Amino acid sequence: MCLAVPGKVISIDDGNPKGPKMAKCDFAGVIQNICIDWLPEIKVGEYVMVHVGFALNKIDEEDAEETIRLLRQMGDLPE
């Protein structure tokens, strides 16, 4: 139920200024309209985690890369 999928913001809609802020998001080639009302700072090209059509948070690219790098390093350490 709490499934969220990573997607890349490809455009931000001008839309209705009174309504929630919307964007187009690319999920590995599938383009969907999503609500980005809770991420006022989000920019085109950034990645977000999307749940039932709503972006929950931005994915921190540096943090993601650092985690994978550290995990690989951990595996390389001598026993």
Next chain:
Amino acid sequence: MKYLNEYRDAGLVKNLARKIREITTRKWVIMEICGGQTHTIMKYGLEEILPAELIIVHGPGCPVCVTSLEMIDKAIQISRRENVILTSFGDMLRVPGSKEDLLSVKAAGADVRMVYSPMDALSLAEKNPDKKVVFFAIGFETTAPANAMSVKEAKRRGISNFSILSSHVLVPPAIEAILSSKNTRVQGFLAAGHVCTVMGYEEYLPLAEKFRVPIVVTGFEPVDILEGIYLAVKQLEEDRFEVENQYSRVVRKEGNIPAQKLLKDVFVTIDRKWRGIGTIPQSGYGLNPVYADYDAEKLFDVSGLNLMESPDCIAGEVLQGLKKPYDCQLFGKNCSPEHPVGAPMVSSEGACAAYYRYGKKILQHNS
């Protein structure tokens, strides 16, 4: 897919499993809260590569599974009223109430529809002004802001034929209830990553302190889960009980503030009955009285239901980590995903359904 593939890397999974084996010196019981994590653990067979001393038990974090019989029967009653379109997420429609599920009510002629998002239910209301559209709003803190947005938008756009049947549940009171139980055997938790994406993790600090348990905010891919387990075991072995954040690429300590503001505006915290567990104080969201015009429980008179579960189903004990699905005499015999008796067999995220789907080899091996 970026941010998914690298967290399913077999090499990293093996490394982490080896690291966990290296640091584990004794038996520990760790519970993952979220049904999505249960699904990953079973799908990838992660339990099979963990040391035998580690017991992973599966928590109540499947909203479909913990929605009370009364609530499902209320939804069924509402769906039978004239001029009603009842909508919900797909899994919810298959969960058996006291006599039947929403899909069989649909088969008998009621207008019951599956939606992907609560906003789809709102659009349906806009397109059908002569119908009353009710959204059966289930979910944890991850889903609650989306459902709150549908109510706020209904009000802003003047859509008066839309309402929600709020059955929202909250994670921290469930953790508190599990740890307060005399029979509990859980020593550490993997907290649900997407719940914390919305709420942050400050509310877990007093729980870790009070019950002296490590709580690790964890993501949903195999690498995430194993890293979460590694961090929890490391804390247990070192006699620490802190809140750690494995899922830092998505979760910030303070969570998503605008989403939390929306929750505070639309909902109030109330006592909630959990299927198989009972009533947990202050463990759910009901609609703020300011939005009473959008509250299906107020608009439709559906009170006075009090129902009994199947006496043989052990869903409550499974959801509290006291028993495993295999311990149930109904498992795989009278109860299967096609003919579920208890709710954890319905949703693919329910522990029983995940064991049924992915765990047959283990069952054969053990029997």
